[in-house]
Every structure is written in structure tokens, then in C-alpha cells.
Amino acid sequence: MPTFDFAAPTTLAEAVTLMASAGTVRALAGGTDLIDQLKTNRRNADLVVDLKRVPELQRLGSDADGLHIGAARCCSDLHHDPTVNRLYAGLADSTGLVGSVQIQNRAAVGGNVCNAAPSGDTTPNLLVHDAIAVIAGPSGARRVELTDFFVGPGQTVLQKGEFLQELILPAPPDDSASAYLRFIPRNEMDIAVAGVASFLHIDPATKTVKKARIALASVAPTPVRARAAEAVLEGKVISASLIDAASVAAVESATPITDVRGSAEYRKELVRVLTRRTLNICLDRIGVSL
Amino acid sequence: MPTRHINVNVNGTPREILVDSTWTLLETLRDGLGLTGTKEGCSNGNCGACTVLLDGKTACSCLVLAPEADGREVTTVEGLDTGGRLSSVQDAFVKEGGLQCGFCTPGFLVSTTFLLSNIPDPTEDEIRLNLAGNLCRCTGYDKIVKAVQRAAATK
The missing domain is CATH 3.30.390.50 (CO dehydrogenase flavoprotein, C-terminal domain)
Structure with a gap:
């Protein structure tokens, strides 16, 4: 494991400041990819920022825009959520397939997206529901259609200091x-x-x-x-x-x-x-x- | 090395622990607190030997950083017994011989405890699916499945 410092912000503003720190900063959600990558020196870090204590990143609820899924929400929360099962059944299917129960209890859908593995099980389900990625960063928030989020294997449009805040899935129509x-x-x-x-x-x-x-x-x-x-x-x-x-x-x-x-x-x-x-x-x- | 104090409720007892930012929860439990019931197998989230309850849900403690556990509750295999008596899950694994070398057993006991708290009377398929994150290289799993069924019946 490389040597790194650790921070666990409890507000979005604090998270934005920390994520924009100098050096290599890694966002931590479930850690089921990141911690293994750090252990095996496939990724390095000067600072790991645990985003799970930021309320916006744990959001799971609907409003006029649709379903908001905070980027740090774990797969098992979605797999068992009544709204997800009723309106976004493919997402409910896939969040029960990521790794084991132990992994689903930790792994976040937002982390699955940001890890940008072509094989991620949850991502295609977000794409078919026309998901919008809300990106937080030092120059404010921006929205990107999830179809435009991926650049290559492990590569996304996220710039230095930016991180995924939430995904928004428009409410699907009847039938x-x-x-x-x-x-x-x-x-x-x-x-x-x-x-x-x-x-x-x-x-x-x-x-x-x-x-x-x-x-x-x-x-x-x-x-x-x-x-x-x-x-x-x-x-x-x-x-x-x-x-x-x-x-x-x-x-x-x-x-x-x-x-x-x-x-x-x-x-x-x-x-x-x-x-x-x-x-x-x-x-x-x-x-x-x- | 950046170090910090974390406060973790471990098996019902509040503990203040000095940890390195890069320690895993597994290292903290074993090396920091001497709770060696939790085992290190693969160290990458495949084998489940290090499974603990983190705020009541199973997690691979090898994939949790120690500072993440600050302010949270952790239950290890050492915390499953009830007042010094084996829990119904532990007792069922003994009665059915649901183990051979025993290395994977703490993880299976924690995962089974979590499974039965969510699905009190699981089918065999549900048992095998929910324990897929725990690997056993000795038993062939049949006696483990029987132990879970016994635990469900005696709960």
C-alpha cells in the first residue's frame, strides 16, 4: 500500500475543497475497486477522500427531475429499494450481480461508473434510463449525459478536482x-x-x-x-x-x-x-x- | 506516516485506536486489537475470510480503510456469541461439521448471521447465492449449507 493521507468530509463544500488539493487525490466510495488498486500499486494516491459522509452523495430519492442516486450509495441499497425495483428494474437486476453480498454492501453505483470498466454491470442500466451525471468541482457543478461520460477503459471526462456527485434518472413513463x-x-x-x-x-x-x-x-x-x-x-x-x-x-x-x-x-x-x-x-x- | 485516533465500537465495546491512514480494518482488528478470529485470505475481496459486520452489514474488512470505520460499529466472529454461549449459527456449524480446516469459518459465521437476519428461512439456492462471497476449499459446501439450514430451523 502506498503512503497517503485520508480525509472524510461531511459537507459537499468541504469535499470540493479537499478533492481540489495538490497531488494525486482519489475519491473513495465503496473502495472495492480503489483499495485493491492501491494495494497492488495499480493506482497511487497522496490523499484519499472518503465521500460517504457527504449527505448529497448518499441521496436516494425522487423529485420532478427523476430519481437521484448519490454517487456513494451502495449497490445493496439500490437492489432492495422499492422505487428502483418498480421503475428501474434493470438497475435492480444489476445491483444484485456486482460481486458478492459483502461487495454489494460497500460498492457504489457511482464508483462503478467512475471506475469506467467496460464490464461494469450497473452502467448499461443507467444508460438505458438516460442517466445524467452531476459532476461537482472547484468551478461549480456541471451536468453531462452519461453516454458522454466515458472516454475509454478506466477513463472518464472527470477533470482534476472533479468528482461524480450523483446520477439522475428521469422518471420512466407508464407501460x-x-x-x-x-x-x-x-x-x-x-x-x-x-x-x-x-x-x-x-x-x-x-x-x-x-x-x-x-x-x-x-x-x-x-x-x-x-x-x-x-x-x-x-x-x-x-x-x-x-x-x-x-x-x-x-x-x-x-x-x-x-x-x-x-x-x-x-x-x-x-x-x-x-x-x-x-x-x-x-x-x-x-x-x-x- | 499519517496517523490518527479512531473510535470504533467493536463487539459492543467502544475502542479508541491509533491507526495509520493506510491500514485496513482487517489489520486494525488483528494487529491493533488482537482480534485474530477474522482471517486474511485473498486480501482483495474474493474469499470472504475477513468478513465482518460494519454497521450491521457484511463487508470484507480487507477492503475497508481503518479511518473509514471511525464512529462506526464493527462485529467480528468474537462478537457473535451470546453471553459466552455459542450462537445458534455457531452451534449449527459445530453440530453439522460445517468446517474442516476452519480458516474460512469465521467469515461463513458472520455471513450466515447476516443472511438469516434478512432471510430467516432461506432456500438452498438463496443460501448458496448469499454465501457465494465466502470460499471454502475443504468442505465442498454441502455441510455448510446443512449447517445454515439447521441454524435457520433452530433460530
Whole structure:
């Protein structure tokens, strides 16, 4: 472990000041990535700032803008939250898949986002719900659409001194639902070979897709939207063949590598299958039958 | 080395401890307080041997910095007994032989205690899923699952 100092601010203003300190400053939420990275010298730090005692970063509640998720809120709080389960079901699915129970009790969704691993399970679910990232920093707060937050593996738009304050997920309309599936070769405690989050908003009278969102994990340098697949769905009457066509189109957005967890070809096939399955789960959750 | 005093309620007793900023909670418990029931296995959050309750929820103490625990409550395996008697979970692991070498057992006892406080009568699938963060290289898990089922039945 490198030598570093530690601070635990209790106000947002204090956190902004500390995060803008000289040297290498690391934001600490759940620590399940950061502390391991520090131990193994994959990241260094002069100062670690524990953001869990800042009330804004523990926020979990809805207002006119939608659901506010403080960046330090742990996965298990979201996994068990009634609103998340009712309105953002894909996020509830994914927060129960990150590591073990011990990890979910600590790991934050905001940390999953800022760690910017292409394989992060929660991120695609935030993307399909059109999440906004609220970034705090020395020159004030700014908002970025989460689709524009990721630059590369482990790389985000956060500048020196900036940190993620919260995520805002607009309230989804009636007759909509989301779902997440990932593939791993065992039942739990693994990193996604590929993951797919889907969101559908259906007109129940005509069964027309009013809005579709699909996002992919572990098949590109960053979490990505499958925009071609969304375009296949939107404005059309939902059917099994339309879902098949969208699932094929989703593969166009996947640019996976071959590595120890799976080949590029295998990952593309997983994207096709998981897209179909998650779209069908969305329909089940909305209560629309084909 | 930046050092600081932290106040932690450990197994019901308030403790003031001088720690280095870079110590983990695991190091603090074992080396600072001599509570060696909590074990270090992988040291990266995979094996669960270091599982403790932090403010009532399971956490890998190897992935908690000591100063994070300031003002919080920690329960280790040494704090699970009730007035010197084995808890129902501990007793069930003894009766079912849910251990062999014993190194992973403290973590399993803490995780099982947390599981049964949330799901008093878990299915076998729920037991295996909720204990997936605790690795045992001896038993093959069957006797551990039986111990959890016994604990649930006798709670």
C-alpha cells in the first residue's frame, strides 16, 4: 500500500475543497475497486477522500427531475429499494450481480461508473434510463449525459478536482420497463463476458414501441448504446420478428476483443441472444404479450 | 506516516485506536486489537475470510480503510456469541461439521448471521447465492449449507 493521507468530509463544500488539493487525490466510495488498486500499486494516491459522509452523495430519492442516486450509495441499497425495483428494474437486476453480498454492501453505483470498466454491470442500466451525471468541482457543478461520460477503459471526462456527485434518472413513463442480463460461465461472483440492458416503452393499445434503449457491457472500450437496434424498434409494432431483427442489429454496436473471458465472435453472439432475452423480459414486466 | 485516533465500537465495546491512514480494518482488528478470529485470505475481496459486520452489514474488512470505520460499529466472529454461549449459527456449524480446516469459518459465521437476519428461512439456492462471497476449499459446501439450514430451523 502506498503512503497517503485520508480525509472524510461531511459537507459537499468541504469535499470540493479537499478533492481540489495538490497531488494525486482519489475519491473513495465503496473502495472495492480503489483499495485493491492501491494495494497492488495499480493506482497511487497522496490523499484519499472518503465521500460517504457527504449527505448529497448518499441521496436516494425522487423529485420532478427523476430519481437521484448519490454517487456513494451502495449497490445493496439500490437492489432492495422499492422505487428502483418498480421503475428501474434493470438497475435492480444489476445491483444484485456486482460481486458478492459483502461487495454489494460497500460498492457504489457511482464508483462503478467512475471506475469506467467496460464490464461494469450497473452502467448499461443507467444508460438505458438516460442517466445524467452531476459532476461537482472547484468551478461549480456541471451536468453531462452519461453516454458522454466515458472516454475509454478506466477513463472518464472527470477533470482534476472533479468528482461524480450523483446520477439522475428521469422518471420512466407508464407501460415501460427495463431489464439486464449478463453471461458468466458460473452462477455468481464473476465479470461479464457480455451484458445487455434493455428498456422499452410500449403503447398498450397499438403495441407500438414508443421508445427503445439498449446498452452493452464488455463488448467495447466503454459501455455503449446499441443505437442501430433502438432505431429498428422505435415506431414499429412489437413482434417476435422485430425483436429478432433488433437483436441482430445490436451486434453492429459491439466491437469486442478476444481475451481470456471469451472470443470476439462469442461475445457478439451473446449480445444477440441477451438482447432478445432482455427485450422479452421488458415486455413481460410491462405486461404485453406477443 | 499519517496517523490518527479512531473510535470504533467493536463487539459492543467502544475502542479508541491509533491507526495509520493506510491500514485496513482487517489489520486494525488483528494487529491493533488482537482480534485474530477474522482471517486474511485473498486480501482483495474474493474469499470472504475477513468478513465482518460494519454497521450491521457484511463487508470484507480487507477492503475497508481503518479511518473509514471511525464512529462506526464493527462485529467480528468474537462478537457473535451470546453471553459466552455459542450462537445458534455457531452451534449449527459445530453440530453439522460445517468446517474442516476452519480458516474460512469465521467469515461463513458472520455471513450466515447476516443472511438469516434478512432471510430467516432461506432456500438452498438463496443460501448458496448469499454465501457465494465466502470460499471454502475443504468442505465442498454441502455441510455448510446443512449447517445454515439447521441454524435457520433452530433460530
